[in-house]
Amino acid sequence: MKLKIWTAVTLLSLMAFTGCAATPDAGTDNSTGIVKESDTIPNTTKEDAVTADPSPDASSKISAETADQLAAQKKIENVKSIALKDMDGNKIDKAFSEDDIQNIVSAYNESTVQDTSYVAMITGSTMVITLEDDSTVTITSYGDKNNIVAAASTGESYHLSCPAIASILLEKAE
Secondary structure: OHHHHHHHHHHHHHHHHHOOOOOOOOOEOOOOOOEOHHHOOOOOOHHHOOOOOOOOOOOOOOOHHHHHHHHHHHOOOOEEEEEEEOOOOOEEOOOOOHHHHHHHHHHHHHOEEOOOOOOOOOOOOEEEEEEOOOOEEEEEOOOOOOEEEEEEOOOOEEEEEOHHHHHHHHOOOO
C-alpha cells in the first residue's frame, strides 16, 4: 500500500514539474484539452501577404517601410577610424585614405538589409569601424562576395547586401 501511495505521489510531482497537470491554455476545450477547429489561426492567402520590394537586393519578406526604418537605424557617420583584423583578431597593416573611408561609409549606409539566412562563420577579414563617440560597428564576411554581417556595439546586427565591403573583407592579406 505504501508503495502505491509513493508511486502516485511521485507521478503527480513529475506531472506538476513537467506541466502535464497544468490547466489547458485558452482556446482549448477545458474538459478535454483539445484545440477546437474554430480556435485555429486562419491561413493567409498569397494575396494577403506583403509583397513590397524595397530594393532589387532585398528580401520580399521585408516591407518597404521596415526596410526604410532599418536603413535609418543602421546609418553611421562621424567615423574616427577603420581597421581590418585577420581571423585571429590581429590587426592587418592597411591604412584607409579619407576617400576610402567615405566610400566605405557610403557603401555601408546604402547597403540593403537582407531577411535571409546565412552561414554563421567568419571567412576573410573583419572590419571594425570606430565612430567619434567610440561606439563600433564590426563587419564580418561569411565568404559571400555580396553579403556581410554587421554588428553594432549597441547590440543591433544586420545581414546586409554590400558588395563593396564584402570584396574588401575577402581580399587576400598581403
